[in-house]
Amino acid sequence: MESLEIYAEEGRITKEFAFFASQFDEKTLTELRETLRKRHKINGVKFSRLLKTPLMEDLLKSMGEIFSTHPNHNGFYAIRGALISAAINQPEEGWTAIDIMKAFPTEGISIDTELATKMMQNSQF
Structure with a gap:
């Protein structure tokens, strides 16, 4: 980190x-x-509710294909938990992606770099 x-x-x-x-x-x-x-500033409670909508769950499941707790496991729940934690515990200036990674529930994060690159190039993410 x-x-x-x-x-x-x-x-x-x-x-x-x-x-x-x-x-x-x-x-x-x-x-x-x-x-x-x-940096992002958002109300943590409202953000938590937003992340539980079907549209956001679909987005998080797509992200979970790239970022997970173990290879070949979708990181959906880990990502959602880390996002909520980062938003609720954000500093005054707002939270960053680094804050989300620090809030990830495991020591390691498995990242599918090939899929990440492909999704970024295809603007699917």
Whole structure:
């Protein structure tokens, strides 16, 4: 997590982050950094309700194909829980994707980089 925070804040790729970064082209890495740095402010209770709507559940299930607690397991519940936790516990300036990852219910996050790249290129995500 620390190496990802360094990349988000400074744009520097540490040796721990280098393998992950090598999976993406420069444009995708730039978009990733922008996504990691973007702050969001939202009422945590209202956001929690929103995440339980059918449309948002479908979106979270799609995201769960990329981010999961274990390979080949959909990360839907883990993502929803982390999003709610980040929104409810957000600092005054708002929460970021890093805050969501810190709230993820397991130490590790399995990321399907191939599917993530494909979805970003096809604008399906």
